[in-house]
Amino acid sequence: MVNRVWVAVLMALLPTVGGCADEQVPSPDGGMETHLATAGEALEAGDTVGYRDHLRAAVPLLPVGALDRPFQMYRLARAEAMTGNPDAAAQWLQTAWDENIESMMISYARIDPAFAPWLDHRAIAPVLEQMEDHAITVDTLAPGVYRLDAAGPKLLAVAGEGATLLIDAGYAPAAASIRRAIAAVGAPRVGYVINTHAHEDHVGGNAEFGTQAVIFAHPAVRDAMRETQPFVDGVTVPARSGDALPERSIARDTTLSIAGVTVRVIPLPAHTDGDLLVYLPGSHVLHMGDSFFPRTGRGMVFPGSEPERFVERLRGLLNELPDDTRVVAGHDPVVSLSELREQFARTVELVERIRTSVDDGLSVDSTVAVLGPEGFRESWVRYLHRVMGGGDRS
Numbered sequence: 001m002v003n004r005v006w007v008a009v010l011m012a013l014l015p016t017v018g019g020c021a022d023e024q025v026p027s028p029d030g031g032m033e034t035h036l037a038t039a040g041e042a043l044e045a046g047d048t049v050g051y052r053d054h055l056r057a058a059v060p061l062l063p064v065g066a067l068d069r070p071f072q073m074y075r076l077a078r079a080e081a082m083t084g085n086p087d088a089a090a091q092w093l094q095t096a097w098d099e100n101i102e103s104m105m106i107s108y109a110r111i112d113p114a115f116a117p118w119l120d121h122r123a124i125a126p127v128l129e130q131m132e133d134h135a136i137t138v139d140t141l142a143p144g145v146y147r148l149d150a151a152g153p154k155l156l157a158v159a160g161e162g163a164t165l166l167i168d169a170g171y172a173p174a175a176a177s178i179r180r181a182i183a184a185v186g187a188p189r190v191g192y193v194i195n196t197h198a199h200e201d202h203v204g205g206n207a208e209f210g211t212q213a214v215i216f217a218h219p220a221v222r223d224a225m226r227e228t229q230p231f232v233d234g235v236t237v238p239a240r241s242g243d244a245l246p247e248r249s250i251a252r253d254t255t256l257s258i259a260g261v262t263v264r265v266i267p268l269p270a271h272t273d274g275d276l277l278v279y280l281p282g283s284h285v286l287h288m289g290d291s292f293f294p295r296t297g298r299g300m301v302f303p304g305s306e307p308e309r310f311v312e313r314l315r316g317l318l319n320e321l322p323d324d325t326r327v328v329a330g331h332d333p334v335v336s337l338s339e340l341r342e343q344f345a346r347t348v349e350l351v352e353r354i355r356t357s358v359d360d361g362l363s364v365d366s367t368v369a370v371l372g373p374e375g376f377r378e379s380w381v382r383y384l385h386r387v388m389g390g391g392d393r394s
């Protein structure tokens with residue numbers, strides 16, 4: 001069960017993994033995957049030492065730069081905390097912070113029962129204090145349009161008349177740094193926020209910005225935030241209320257004028273049931289949320305649980321956008337529209353091939369045997385075969 005939850009969470013965070021960690025990283029002896037799976041089983045059985053030891057064995061096998069490395073380092077840190085090693089826990093949190101891939105993930109320590117006895121510990125407290133002090137990297141994509149790297153998630157700040165629109169709110173502890181970065185480029189205070197989906201790295205700052213800003217999101221985001229949300233290994237993100245909740249719902253393709261800036265918001269559930277894409281027609285910038293990992297996704301756009309519907313809708317949008325559109329991804333570098341189109345074409349090909357396979361009654365293993373050698377990742381083939389009606393036949 002824990003393992004299944006872990007896979008579900010990892011998929012939610014990193015759809016590119018597709019629930020099959022062996023493909024994420026080369027691991028000639030398969031040792032890393034085995035250790036990660038066994039760690040989850042040990043925790044489920046109440047064996048916290050086994051949980052820690054399997055993570056100790058697995059984490060060094062993850063190459064620096066792998067997108068799930070900070071996530072697994074976080075798990076190891078909490079396992080060290082649970083087994084009475086706060087110094088080791090602090091070291092892993094610090095390493096996750098220093099490697100600067102998804103640094104702000106360490107903020108989960110503040111809501112994680114594993115760390116509750118240690119939050120004031122002399123080694124752990126200073127590691128967590130760094131989060132409020134983070135210097136955010138800002139890239140100007142167009143006049144008044146800024147991409148912020150909020151220690152993991154990539155946000156857009158769009159300076160309007162008298163107010164700035166923020167696309168995604170980052171993790172909660174990043175809010176002060178985000179405000180400083182926006183002030184430093186001379187943009188007005190944040191008056192509006194659009195959340196691309198309900199995950200903590202995109203809505204955590206809502207509570208802070210929501211006191212002064214109007215927050216827009218898909219209605220599913222508000223619903224999700226009113227419930228506790230699973231994170232990893234039994235840790236949950238608390239339910240939200242008040243200013244943290246989006247007050248304006250966008251469920252249809254909508255063009256808004258926000259502080260004098262024209263903004264097109266396109267609901268396209270895939271990564272979650274409440275994803276929004278956001279396009280700025282005045283500057284030819286598209287924010288894809290977490291539906292697109294151009295670098296770490298290795299050749300795929302994540303089409304979610306209704307792949308054919310997703311493909312049809314995204315195809316329509318990509319045909320409409322100007323060729324010089326730049327594409328912001330939730331956790332990856334900015335890419336050109338042609339790169340998104342190429343990766344999307346590969347996704348479309350896979351979805352079409354799997355449709356044929358399912359309609360022909362081909363089992364998932366036979367489908368993998370055909371598509372694997374053509375470079376389609378096994379985890380994607382298995383996932384799509386299942387959600388497209390192929391069942392679990394093998």
Ligand SMILES: [Zn+2]
Binds near residue numbers: 153199201202330331
């Ligand atoms: Zn994200």
